[in-house]
Amino acid sequence: MLELRDLSVAYGAIRALHGVSLSVPEGSIVTLIGSNGAGKSTTLRAASGLVKVQSGSIHFAGERIDGCAAHQIVARGLAHVPEGRMVFANLTVLENLMMGAYLQRDRAVVRRELDLVYATFPRLQERAEQVAGTLSGGEQQMLAIGRALMSRPRFLMMDEPSLGIAPLLVKTIFEKIVAINRTQGITMLLVEQNANLALEVSSFGYVLETGRIILQDEAAKLRQDPQVRRAYLGG
Amino acid sequence: MTELLQQLVNGLSLGAIYALIALGYTMVYGVLRFINFAHSDVFMVGAFAGYYLGRELPSETFGGGLLALAGAMVACAALGVLIEKLAYRPLRGRSTLSVLITAIGVSLLLQNLGQRLFGANPRSFPQLFPRHDFRFDGLVISSAQLAVFVITLVLMFALRWIVMKTRIGMAMRALSFNPVAASLVGVSNDFVISCTFALGSALAGAGGILYALNYPSIDPLMGTLPGLKAFVAAVLGGIGNIPGAAAGGLLLGLIETVVVALGGSTYRDAVAFGVLILILLLRPGGLLGRVQTEKV
Numbered sequence: 001m002l003e004l005r006d007l008s009v010a011y012g013a014i015r016a017l018h019g020v021s022l023s024v025p026e027g028s029i030v031t032l033i034g035s036n037g038a039g040k041s042t043t044l045r046a047a048s049g050l051v052k053v054q055s056g057s058i059h060f061a062g063e064r065i066d067g068c069a070a071h072q073i074v075a076r077g078l079a080h081v082p083e084g085r086m087v088f089a090n091l092t093v094l095e096n097l098m099m100g101a102y103l104q105r106d107r108a109v110v111r112r113e114l115d116l117v118y119a120t121f122p123r124l125q126e127r128a129e130q131v132a133g134t135l136s137g138g139e140q141q142m143l144a145i146g147r148a149l150m151s152r153p154r155f156l157m158m159d160e161p162s163l164g165i166a167p168l169l170v171k172t173i174f175e176k177i178v179a180i181n182r183t184q185g186i187t188m189l190l191v192e193q194n195a196n197l198a199l200e201v202s203s204f205g206y207v208l209e210t211g212r213i214i215l216q217d218e219a220a221k222l223r224q225d226p227q228v229r230r231a232y233l234g235g
Numbered sequence: 236m237t238e239l240l241q242q243l244v245n246g247l248s249l250g251a252i253y254a255l256i257a258l259g260y261t262m263v264y265g266v267l268r269f270i271n272f273a274h275s276d277v278f279m280v281g282a283f284a285g286y287y288l289g290r291e292l293p294s295e296t297f298g299g300g301l302l303a304l305a306g307a308m309v310a311c312a313a314l315g316v317l318i319e320k321l322a323y324r325p326l327r328g329r330s331t332l333s334v335l336i337t338a339i340g341v342s343l344l345l346q347n348l349g350q351r352l353f354g355a356n357p358r359s360f361p362q363l364f365p366r367h368d369f370r371f372d373g374l375v376i377s378s379a380q381l382a383v384f385v386i387t388l389v390l391m392f393a394l395r396w397i398v399m400k401t402r403i404g405m406a407m408r409a410l411s412f413n414p415v416a417a418s419l420v421g422v423s424n425d426f427v428i429s430c431t432f433a434l435g436s437a438l439a440g441a442g443g444i445l446y447a448l449n450y451p452s453i454d455p456l457m458g459t460l461p462g463l464k465a466f467v468a469a470v471l472g473g474i475g476n477i478p479g480a481a482a483g484g485l486l487l488g489l490i491e492t493v494v495v496a497l498g499g500s501t502y503r504d505a506v507a508f509g510v511l512i513l514i515l516l517l518r519p520g521g522l523l524g525r526v527q528t529e530k531v
């Protein structure tokens with residue numbers, strides 16, 4: 001459903017990605033693991049149109065999307081939950097969710113989607129009128145995911161959903177992520193520091209190192225791979 | 236007592252105009268993080284638009300006055316959008332300093348273009364609204380002052396409604412907080428920025444007309460001083476903060492009037508800019524400036 005082919009990205013003179021190719025089949029969860037600065041976030045940012053692609057191509061649902069502006073890519077059904085969550089801290093929780101449905105003009109559809117998000121994250125409903133900046137890290141992560149779901153995506157890219165969140169909540173959030181994938185049929189590309197957890201919920205994984213894919217395999221096999229275990233799974 | 240009330244009325248009507256202009260500075264700052272120094276000249280264009288429209292429309296009527304006001308606001312909105320598109324958009328993503336210098340360039344361009352088109356000599360501004368002085372026990376409120384109060388109040392409530400209740404207003408607030416996140420939910424930043432310029436410039440246009448009604452001599456350089464004062468007002472209230480700009484404007488108008496009433500009219504400008512220095516020293520975020528906390 002999402003195909004990156006030989007993707008290169010540079011920030012000024014610094015090359016961040018050197019010919020990355022990866023593919024996410026419809027309905028699956030695929031994980032991209034790698035250490036800090038390997039280019040995981042850059043890969044997602046390229047796919048959602050936040051950074052310019054230097055060479056290579058990005059296809060989504062059969063159409064080429066590299067070169068599209070970020071707001072046009074969301075409209076196609078590819079949503080991105082960015083690193084650091086980036087909720088609108090000055091807006092209320094409800095307003096944040098409404099911003100997620102910015103492109104949806106049909107109020108009935110928005111209402112339905114809102115109910116669905118509330119059903120997934122009841123906490124957000126409790127805090128609907130609260131300003132998002134006052135939420136805890138975990139709640140903000142739920143809000144960021146909820147906001148992305150409000151755009152009714154076919155594909156969700158998530159950047160470090162566990163970063164800076166209480167361990168207990170991490171488990172909850174991953175359960176929700178799996179549930180969203182299973183029940184709503186939303187395809188996912190996951191970037192995660194917590195490689196163990198990410199590979200557990202994924203069907204396939206890619207390992208990124210200094211801007212290159214060095215390893216790719218079924219998630220279960222990657223978890224057994226000695227190199228991966230040593231580098232990313234803590235032995 | 237009457238004297239005090241009179242000064243209060245004068246101060247508030249001057250302050251309301253500062254507030255209208257300050258809103259434009261603060262809104263543009265909110266989305267683009269730079270001071271649009273050409274804003275004061277959009278204010279001037281508003282006054283001239285009112286002047287030319289006022290000559291065509293029946294004078295001293297409500298309908299004519301409101302039509303001139305609406306026309307000037309539309310003209311200024313269009314001008315604001317055009318300025319953003321031609322001068323600032325090509326510099327998107329560059330350093331704020333480049334944009335700031337460009338804004339000063341646009342300001343000079345508008346002033347000189349104004350002198351070329353309208354002539355450098357001051358013109359007397361027509362009476363757009365019915366002339367009447369309301370007297371209450373010695374207190375005098377002119378219809379021009381009343382127009383300032385009513386129109387400013389209506390525009391501020393309209394602005395508040397747009398920013399707080401509409402989809403585009405929500406997008407403005409979202410963009411102002413985080414443009415990247417806004418684009419990730421499908422907001423076209425360019426479109427929202429255009430809308431912001433349109434709104435802010437329309438308010439400056441209204442401010443231009445209201446100013447000219449009360450100080451009915453207009454010239455192409457008239458924007459500079461009220462524009463700078465409004466900038467002070469925006470900083471005083473907390474730049475980027477919409478209620479702050481309104482409050483800062485009213486407060487600055489009052490301060491100036493008090494200075495004049497105390498016999499210091501020579502120092503009114505010095506005091507206004509003194510306020511700027513003081514606020515920057517003591518409370519750089521402004522009176523209502525938001526303290527930003529971010530959870531990591």
